[in-house]
Amino acid sequence: MDASKKVAFYTLGCKLNFSETSTIARSFEGEGFERVEFSEPADIYVINTCSVTENADKKFKTIVKQAQKINPEAFVAAVGCYAQLKPHELADVEGVDLVLGATEKFKLTHYINDLLANPNRTSKNGAEVHSCEIEDADFYVGSYSIGDRTRAFLKVQDGCDYKCTYCTIPLARGISRSDTLENVLNNASEISKQGIKEIVLTGVNIGDYGKGEFGNKKHEHTFLELVKALDQVDGIERLRISSIEPNLLKNETIEFVSKSRTFVPHFHIPLQSGSNDILKLMRRRYMSELYTERVSKIKEVMPHACIGVDVIVGFPGETEECFLETYHFLDELDISYLHVFTYSERDNTPAAEMENVVPMKVRNKRSKMLRGLSAKKRRAFYESQLGTNRTVLFEGENKYGYIHGFTENYVKVKYPWNPELVNTLHEVTLSNIDEDGMVRIEILNNVLA
Known part of the structure; x- marks a missing residue:
């Protein structure tokens, strides 16, 4: 690859997709690519697709047009769930050069190397498609997102063995499988070293964690064991559990979270x-x-x-x-x-x-x-x-003169903009609800972390 080239990413869908986009982006950066915003000129545009809603499908064409408008000569690649379910439908969209399904998306740099080495490559010839049979998606690739300085999405599990009658995710992502406990803890440590204060655990069905470690269907570890181990990782101020099925959220886990050092009540x-x-x-x-x-x-x-x-x-x-x-x-x-x-x-x-x-x-x-x-x-x-004392982690954006943040129990707050507050934790009192529905606060003390 030409190390002077620029790459941009657009993610549709869930937190899991964001964690995977971030991992794919790091593979480009490892080869010397410069990552830029999707609204900027780039040589390669990567769209991580979603199939959960009809709107996500429709939005794909709009995003491709957006990329082509910025750079008509750019290389456009589609990866992710929609790319697995309907690869040829995406390949038929004008401007798309490459479509990669569930097992291939993490090899994106390899496929682009091959295609860019071919001087006859042009989107007019139609996109190249690499989409596996979903039964082949039986291995695990760990990932985590680092982009927003205040929090990271850490993938711990992928795929689903449930057969809900409305859902395409098992068709798009394959069987339930998990990262090893050791890898999850290593990734959590890597994230904490970046100065990130909050980690959100993500996956397709995270309560099923432990199934499929080392390529088998047994549970090597339970979700509760994962939660307990993560609670011991140094440098992490907050851990948040993303969506978890009610039948897999056990009372023991709820009890542990209530007494946990880092897991928040959300x-x-x-x-x-x-x-x-x-x-x-x-x-x-x-x-x-x-x-x-x-x-x-x-x-x-x-x-x-x-x-x-x-x-x-x-x-x-x-x-x-x-x-x-x-x-x-x-x-x-x-x-x-x-x-x-x-x-x-x-x-x-x-x-x-x-x-x-x-x-x-x-x-x-x-x-x-x-x-x-x-x-x-x-x-x-x-x-x-209102009237209670909570801890707020402040975000990094100045919106209309205010800095925003979330309490541990997910109340969205606002405070007059102060750049020194970005990515810091403070104890606050929740004062009153503003016209926009957010909560105004009083900061009680100096920075906690």
Whole structure:
């Protein structure tokens, strides 16, 4: 490769994708490439794709056009979940030169070396596609993101053995498999040496951690053992668990987090529906009663904990009664906010073939109702925290004269801009909720870390 060349990255989708993009970017930097922003001129543009929502699929074409507008001669590569599921669909997009699926994405520099060495290479000839059978995605590649100075996403697990009827992730990422405990701890240490204060654990199904270590299906370590080991890593101020399935979030883990040195009282637990009938159609591995137990346990040992919930509206068979069951279930539950997803049909999933399809107009109406409920829940949670003392990790951006940050229990706060606060932890008092919904604070002391 020409070491003077520039490369830019665009990531669609989840925290896991961000961690993998960051790892791929480091492989370019290791070969002398200069990484630039996606809005800047570059020789190579890499788009890490997502297939979870229909919008992520549609956005891909827009991003390719954006890259071509900046540099019509640039080399465009697509990697990730959508690239695995529909490689030839992406290859047909004008301007795309290379499409890499699940097992190939971490070899991106190798493929680009080969293609750039070919003087006849041109996107007019169509993109080159390397997409494996998903059964071949049975090995693990560790990754973590470093970009935002205040936090890093650390991948601990990949793939999923669950067969939820609406989900394409097992088709895009393969079987559940995990990093070794030793590698995770080494990566966490590397991150802490960069001066990063917070690590967010990420994966497709992180509660399944331990399965597939060393290429087998046994659990060499449990998620609880992982959490306990990470709690001992020097230099990390905060550890945050990203989304974890309710059936895999055990009481022992909740108890440990409540007494932990570094794990924060913030959980994001997918529900998807409050109706047991819909949960069965989705082939989820729990009923709503278990979900209620998990929330109650968290609030029992950590009354100030923040609990986020994923919900899907408009799933086939979701009658008005089923939806209202979900709405009232969430309304009565002691949770803090919702991530609402409007169901969209995905190819090669059982749900796409189901009867009793919910009209899009009804899906959108239900989505709007739950987003309203989310705003109400978040406001009530923030109000419950006013007057308390919390620890805030400040972010690095000046937005309209304010610096923002998050408390350990995920309350978003604002304070007049001061560059000396960036990437520092301070004890604060939560004062009042501003017009924009963020919480104003008083800083109580000097820097904690």
